[in-house]
Amino acid sequence: MIQKLRVLLGEENAVQVYRHSRDESSHLPVEPDVVVFPKNKDDIISVLDIAKRNNLPVIPFGTGSGLDGHAIPIHKGISVNFERMNRIVSFNSEDLTVTVQPGIKRKQLNKAINLHGLQFPVDPGADASIGGMVATNASGTTAVRYGSMRDQVLSLEVVMADGTVVTTGSRAKKSSSGYNLNGLLVGSEGTLGIVTEVTLKLHGIPEHTVTARCTFGTPKECAEAAQTVLMSGIQVLRMELVDEDSIRQVNLAGGHSFPEAHSLFFEFAGTKASAEEDAALTREIVLEHGAENWERANTTSESNELWRARHELSYSFRHIPGMSQSGGDVCVPISQVAEMVVFARALIDESGLLGGVFGHIGDGNFHTLVVYDSSDSRQTAAAERINDLVARKAIDVGGTCTGEHGVGLGKMKYQELEHGAALSVMKSIKKLLDPDNRLNPGKIF
Amino acid sequence: MIQKLRVLLGEENAVQVYRHSRDESSHLPVEPDVVVFPKNKDDIISVLDIAKRNNLPVIPFGTGSGLDGHAIPIHKGISVNFERMNRIVSFNSEDLTVTVQPGIKRKQLNKAINLHGLQFPVDPGADASIGGMVATNASGTTAVRYGSMRDQVLSLEVVMADGTVVTTGSRAKKSSSGYNLNGLLVGSEGTLGIVTEVTLKLHGIPEHTVTARCTFGTPKECAEAAQTVLMSGIQVLRMELVDEDSIRQVNLAGGHSFPEAHSLFFEFAGTKASAEEDAALTREIVLEHGAENWERANTTSESNELWRARHELSYSFRHIPGMSQSGGDVCVPISQVAEMVVFARALIDESGLLGGVFGHIGDGNFHTLVVYDSSDSRQTAAAERINDLVARKAIDVGGTCTGEHGVGLGKMKYQELEHGAALSVMKSIKKLLDPDNRLNPGKIF
Numbered sequence: 001m002i003q004k005l006r007v008l009l010g011e012e013n014a015v016q017v018y019r020h021s022r023d024e025s026s027h028l029p030v031e032p033d034v035v036v037f038p039k040n041k042d043d044i045i046s047v048l049d050i051a052k053r054n055n056l057p058v059i060p061f062g063t064g065s066g067l068d069g070h071a072i073p074i075h076k077g078i079s080v081n082f083e084r085m086n087r088i089v090s091f092n093s094e095d096l097t098v099t100v101q102p103g104i105k106r107k108q109l110n111k112a113i114n115l116h117g118l119q120f121p122v123d124p125g126a127d128a129s130i131g132g133m134v135a136t137n138a139s140g141t142t143a144v145r146y147g148s149m150r151d152q153v154l155s156l157e158v159v160m161a162d163g164t165v166v167t168t169g170s171r172a173k174k175s176s177s178g179y180n181l182n183g184l185l186v187g188s189e190g191t192l193g194i195v196t197e198v199t200l201k202l203h204g205i206p207e208h209t210v211t212a213r214c215t216f217g218t219p220k221e222c223a224e225a226a227q228t229v230l231m232s233g234i235q236v237l238r239m240e241l242v243d244e245d246s247i248r249q250v251n252l253a254g255g256h257s258f259p260e261a262h263s264l265f266f267e268f269a270g271t272k273a274s275a276e277e278d279a280a281l282t283r284e285i286v287l288e289h290g291a292e293n294w295e296r297a298n299t300t301s302e303s304n305e306l307w308r309a310r311h312e313l314s315y316s317f318r319h320i321p322g323m324s325q326s327g328g329d330v331c332v333p334i335s336q337v338a339e340m341v342v343f344a345r346a347l348i349d350e351s352g353l354l355g356g357v358f359g360h361i362g363d364g365n366f367h368t369l370v371v372y373d374s375s376d377s378r379q380t381a382a383a384e385r386i387n388d389l390v391a392r393k394a395i396d397v398g399g400t401c402t403g404e405h406g407v408g409l410g411k412m413k414y415q416e417l418e419h420g421a422a423l424s425v426m427k428s429i430k431k432l433l434d435p436d437n438r439l440n441p442g443k444i445f
Numbered sequence: 446m447i448q449k450l451r452v453l454l455g456e457e458n459a460v461q462v463y464r465h466s467r468d469e470s471s472h473l474p475v476e477p478d479v480v481v482f483p484k485n486k487d488d489i490i491s492v493l494d495i496a497k498r499n500n501l502p503v504i505p506f507g508t509g510s511g512l513d514g515h516a517i518p519i520h521k522g523i524s525v526n527f528e529r530m531n532r533i534v535s536f537n538s539e540d541l542t543v544t545v546q547p548g549i550k551r552k553q554l555n556k557a558i559n560l561h562g563l564q565f566p567v568d569p570g571a572d573a574s575i576g577g578m579v580a581t582n583a584s585g586t587t588a589v590r591y592g593s594m595r596d597q598v599l600s601l602e603v604v605m606a607d608g609t610v611v612t613t614g615s616r617a618k619k620s621s622s623g624y625n626l627n628g629l630l631v632g633s634e635g636t637l638g639i640v641t642e643v644t645l646k647l648h649g650i651p652e653h654t655v656t657a658r659c660t661f662g663t664p665k666e667c668a669e670a671a672q673t674v675l676m677s678g679i680q681v682l683r684m685e686l687v688d689e690d691s692i693r694q695v696n697l698a699g700g701h702s703f704p705e706a707h708s709l710f711f712e713f714a715g716t717k718a719s720a721e722e723d724a725a726l727t728r729e730i731v732l733e734h735g736a737e738n739w740e741r742a743n744t745t746s747e748s749n750e751l752w753r754a755r756h757e758l759s760y761s762f763r764h765i766p767g768m769s770q771s772g773g774d775v776c777v778p779i780s781q782v783a784e785m786v787v788f789a790r791a792l793i794d795e796s797g798l799l800g801g802v803f804g805h806i807g808d809g810n811f812h813t814l815v816v817y818d819s820s821d822s823r824q825t826a827a828a829e830r831i832n833d834l835v836a837r838k839a840i841d842v843g844g845t846c847t848g849e850h851g852v853g854l855g856k857m858k859y860q861e862l863e864h865g866a867a868l869s870v871m872k873s874i875k876k877l878l879d880p881d882n883r884l885n886p887g888k889i890f
Contacts, residue, residue: 097778164866170843173776180595180628180632183628334539365619414622
């Protein structure tokens with residue numbers, strides 16, 4: 001069988017098998033039986049056919065930048081790497097749409113279309129593949145303006161478990177025709193079908209942007225100021241909370257010198273007049289709500305440094321040699337954000353572990369990242385406890401246990417609590433569309 | 446059985462049975478066996494139980510303002526009217542969310558929340574119920590800014606065919622937790638479950654609005670100007686195309702005196718500076734693209750008259766005594782709009798029938814409404830031919846046969862053409878969740 005896949009899809013070796021055993025999370029690596037590199041949809045159909053005849057799981061793999069184990073082949077099987085399916089299939093600038101293969105990375109896509117005055121704005125930080133972003137319904141810093149992947153995907157071409165190829169939408173901006181398979185497949189983490197093409201909405205590049213940051217004495221003040229900005233109706237492009245310990249960590253890891261205090265990072269975008277007006281109104285609001293300052297980036301390079309630092313944040317905690325990381329990714333109703341952030345920060349402080357609270361405060365979506373020594377059972381338990389309590393409290397206040405990372409392995413245990421009876425409906429859909437549990441088994445449920 | 450429903454749910458009579466036999470479309474009326482007026486979710490569960498034991502269909506009914514026969518009980522059975530389930534369950538202004546029962550109408554909802562500076566902006570014209578708007582994934586004039594219902598629904602409480610009650614989301618703004626049942630249920634036209642509560646996003650009321658209109662010599666120029674405005678990235682709140690014959694009809698029916706020429710109606714909203722800037726930029730663009738004028742509404746009452754006329758437009762064609770109407774509702778990629786509008790207008794002109802082309806041009810969504818005498822077989826065939834050709838061409842150019850009205854009865858025949866193999870997946874989900882085909886049978890498929 002492996003020989004057959006080799007002939008079909010090219011070489012693979014021990015290094016590849018290791019690379020496909022893990023992602024950016026601390027979940028235990030598991031090596032696949034084989035890694036394949038399909039070049040087109042027909043290759044995917046062949047892989048599914050071989051998998052069926054050999055009763056093997058099939059696990060899609062983008063770039064391995066996932067944060068909850070989605071691409072780890074926990075039941076072994078065939079890891080399907082999309083790096084050879086990374087083309088732009090068609091670019092329709094007049095329609096503000098593009099159709100791509102799932103292996104294309106978001107920076108590669110933007111590089112190709114930015115020349116035409118257009119952008120694909122969803123920005124999860126990592127240079128993830130579009131397919132991976134579809135799988136987890138990724139979002140990131142710009143979701144407060146543009147929404148998540150589900151809001152940006154117009155249509156998918158998907159190979160279903162039985163080898164049927166379906167198209168889930170059209171290139172029209174909206175539709176009331178038939179069931180919304182499009183939204184069902186986005187965020188299904190490779191468990192319902194294998195995506196082979198993605199049609200995305202594109203957006204104009206705003207003419208003018210303003211970047212600014214401000215600091216506060218407490219995370220509560222940060223969150224309350226952010227909430228007020230949001231309720232005022234100002235259309236921020238980005239609004240990020242970064243707590244004191246996170247700033248310290250990113251300064252240390254990246255050689256920055258941001259003031260080590262609880263901060264909000266902002267970006268405003270539009271015409272010059274509207275972006276400047278939004279920035280001025282926001283400045284007023286945050287100063288009224290306890291901001292100690294308002295520092296505006298004066299040059300593009302200052303602005304770039306700020307957003308680079310924000311992107312490095314997660315990595316600055318995740319790449320401490322010899323240490324493991326446990327990361328929460330909850331999303332709560334806006335009114336609950338201040339309390340939740342204070343709660344998460346207090347849990348980290350009590351534990352004595354290194355960790356930070358930061359995230360997309362404009363969506364009510366934040367991350368609680370804790371660094372621990374996995375050979376120390378006390379530290380391991382403390383880290384797990386923090387994320388467990390944060391996830392449960394998020395659900396309890398009317399939110400969700402994952403705002404953008406997806407369920408993967410780490411959030412399975414909260415699915416029943418969060419979804420109740422709806423979980424049975426989800427499971428029945430999984431069973432309907434993948435009766436042999438061939439596609440990314442052991443994830444979500 | 447009917448006696449049992451009467452005891453449970455109150456009186457019903459011949460007038461009610463007639464009212465529930467039809468909607469705003471020209472589809473043939475069919476009377477239900479009985480109409481019920483549930484007061485709460487338990488009543489719905491009882492209705493489903495009685496329906497199961499008597500093998501009767503169950504058809505949800507909002508206000509009867511649907512445009513493609515969704516609420517017509519074509520296989521008879523129990524029509525479930527939601528007018529007694531019209532409460533606001535909880536209003537969370539700090540979260541920008543509200544939870545309502547499905548029978549509440551959109552104007553009633555807005556009346557209650559506008560006082561708090563918030564609005565629910567989706568506006569299909571008719572004063573539809575929120576439940577009906579969920580069922581069809583309704584949108585309307587403001588979708589170009591706010592999207593369709595699916596973009597606004599955070600969570601649903603749904604009684605499934607087997608009587609299980611599920612909740613499809615949370616009050617968080619985004620989620621990557623589990624399958625997106627929320628988006629699947631929105632737009633499912635009462636065929637997968639009966640919605641008993643809807644949690645919606647709310648939005649601030651913009652501080653300033655500008656309304657304007659302009660005329661063009663041809664529909665092509667109208668559509669091209671609209672396309673250019675859209676590509677410029679200006680965030681219009683409303684951008685409507687209304688062709689010459691439609692203006693004539695609405696002037697006649699409503700006593701208005703708008704210039705009888707192909708027109709674009711605009712609304713801009715935001716802070717004073719941003720709305721005025723958007724209006725000024727748009728004015729420049731349309732004048733460069735052949736607009737003959739730019740008339741700004743100078744008073745609130747002028748602005749209100751314009752939007753009232755736009756809302757009356759469909760009714761002005763639909764309520765001509767003794768005549769029937771056949772309405773298309775396609776949505777196409779933006780680059781195809783100009784060609785499609787010209788195509789639709791030419792078909793009406795060739796037919797010699799009265800009709801108009803108008804719609805939400807910023808979404809690529811427009812309506813082709815034709816008036817005919819249903820006792821005249823030539824006219825009937827001509828009207829059907831126009832909408833058939835428009836629907837097929839919309840699908841052919843990469844669009845959809847319905848942008849906002851839903852499939853109902855009229856668009857069933859295009860589902861295979863539009864969805865191909867995906868239609869089997871949709872049918873299998875219907876069979877999974879409603880194995881007895883109890884819920885609104887004969888719709889969509």
